[in-house]
Amino acid sequence: MLALNKIHHIAIICSDYEKSKHFYTHILGLTIIQEIYRKERDSFKLDLALNGDYVVELFSFPSPPQRPSRPESCGLRHLAFEVDSVVVCRDELIIEGINCETIRVDEFTGKRFFFIADPDDLPVEFYEK
Structure with missing residues (x-):
């Protein structure tokens, strides 16, 4: 049996980086640990914490494909x-x-x-x- 300690983080790819950054930081109140722009991928990576614990990685990519989320589709x-x-x-x-x-x-x-x-x-x- 694996010896897992806890969930480390959840990664989310967003379609509008600034809008999602605002939602997760200003609406939900997650705090920014670090923000990185990866030029070779034209992508931002925003590491977010809840009460000091690292919980969410928010990514932006150019033109990510949409994923169905409702009603009960497979996946997250x-x-x-x-x-x-x-x-x-x-x-x-x-x-x-x-x-x-x-x-x-x-x-x-x-x-x-x-x-x-x-x-x-x-x-x-x-x-x-």
């Missing part, structure tokens, strides 16, 4: 963040002009959650602690 289903209160989180996102789905309750855990979409329509979930 969604990115989920734990929050103390989904109500407070949802209210803050609405103030920022983000379209939020209604709050639902997980039938197995009894925990509340809801979804939004990032600038490339990647589903992002907020799940109550």
